[in-house]
Amino acid sequence: MEEKNAQATPQLLTDIQFKVSRKGYDPGEVDAFLERLSAAVTQMQDRLRQASATAQDAERRASEAVREAQILQTRVDELESGVVFASAGEDVSPEFEAEQASSVLAMAKRTADAVMNDARTNAAALLSEAETEAANILRDAKEKAIAAVGDLDATRQELSADAAALAAFMDEQRASLSAGLSRIQHVLDDPSALRVGVPPTIQELAALEGDATVAPSSDFPINSTTVIDDATAVDEEPPATAPVRIVGLEEIDPPVPGVSAGAEASDADAEPNEGGQLFGAKDDEVDEAMRKFFDANFDDDDRFGR
Incomplete structure (x- = not known):
C-alpha cells in the first residue's frame, strides 16, 4: 500500500x-x-x-x-x-x-x-x-x-x-x-563393450561347416536297421548291393566297389530300367520301406531312449 x-x-x-x-x-x-x-x-x-x-x-x-x-x-x-410607572388612567x-x-x-x-x-x-x-x-x-x-x-x-x-x-x-x-x-x-569411450564375444576366424567357420556336413543328426539313432521285412520281399533275387539303410532322413546307397557315386548317378539318369521305366522294382521297394518307416511306432523301442 x-x-x-x-x-x-x-x-x-x-x-x-x-x-x-x-x-x-x-x-x-x-x-x-x-x-x-x-x-x-x-x-x-x-x-x-x-x-x-x-x-x-x-x-x-x-x-x-x-x-x-x-x-x-x-x-x-x-x-x-x-x-x-404606568399612568393611572390606563386600563391595561x-x-x-x-x-x-x-x-x-x-x-x-x-x-x-x-x-x-x-x-x-x-x-x-x-x-x-x-x-x-x-x-x-x-x-x-x-x-x-x-x-x-x-x-x-x-x-x-x-x-x-x-x-x-x-x-x-x-x-x-x-x-x-x-x-x-x-x-x-x-x-x-570403449566401443569393444558392445561385442558379445570374440568373432570366429575363417578357419573356425570352415571347420564348423565341415563338421555340419559329415556329422549325423543327434535327433535320430546312430544304429540303422533294415526296414524291408519278409512280407514285402519279392520273388526274384535282390541285387548284389547291400540293403538300403536309413541314416537320419537321408537315403544312402552303399557304394558299389570300383564305381564312383558320380558315375552311378550319371548312368541312372542316362539309362532307364528294364521295360523302358525310369524307376524299377528296387525303387518301389525303397518307397515301400520309407512308407513303413514313417508309419512305424517307435514308442517301445529302447534304442531311441524313450
Whole structure:
C-alpha cells in the first residue's frame, strides 16, 4: 500500500494499489470488493452528513427559540418593572401582560425542547442505522475473506502436492537419463563393450561347416536297421548291393566297389530300367520301406531312449 497512515476515504479505497504476489488474492475480486466497500462508505458518509446537518439545523432552531425566549423574558422583566410607572388612567392590567409574556415564553421553550428532541432522535437513528450497516458490511467482508483464505489454503496444498509429485517424477527421469548417458558415454569411450564375444576366424567357420556336413543328426539313432521285412520281399533275387539303410532322413546307397557315386548317378539318369521305366522294382521297394518307416511306432523301442 502506498500510504499506510492515510485516512480511509472512498477515493482512497478506489485508488489504492497493492503489490502483486504469486500466491496472493485474485486482483479482480479484490478490486470488486474495494469498489463495493467504497460505495458503502460513501453512502454511510452521506447519511452521517445528513444527520449532522439535521442536528445543526435543530440546534440552530433551538438557539433561535432560546434567543426568542430570552427576548420575551427581557420583555416580561421590562413590563414587570414598568408597572409602577404606568399612568393611572390606563386600563391595561400589569398582571395580564405578565401572564401573557409568561405564556409566550413557555411556548417558546416547549418548541425549542421539541425541536432538540426530534433532532437528537433523528441523529441517533441515523447513526445507529449507519453503524448497523457498517457492521454488516464488515461481517460479510470478514466471512468472504475467511472463505477466500480457506480456498487459497486448499489450493496451496494441492499445488504443493502437485509440485512434490512433479519433483519426484523429475528426479526419477533425471536419474534414468543420467544412467542412460553414462552407458552411452561408456560405449563411446570403449566401443569393444558392445561385442558379445570374440568373432570366429575363417578357419573356425570352415571347420564348423565341415563338421555340419559329415556329422549325423543327434535327433535320430546312430544304429540303422533294415526296414524291408519278409512280407514285402519279392520273388526274384535282390541285387548284389547291400540293403538300403536309413541314416537320419537321408537315403544312402552303399557304394558299389570300383564305381564312383558320380558315375552311378550319371548312368541312372542316362539309362532307364528294364521295360523302358525310369524307376524299377528296387525303387518301389525303397518307397515301400520309407512308407513303413514313417508309419512305424517307435514308442517301445529302447534304442531311441524313450
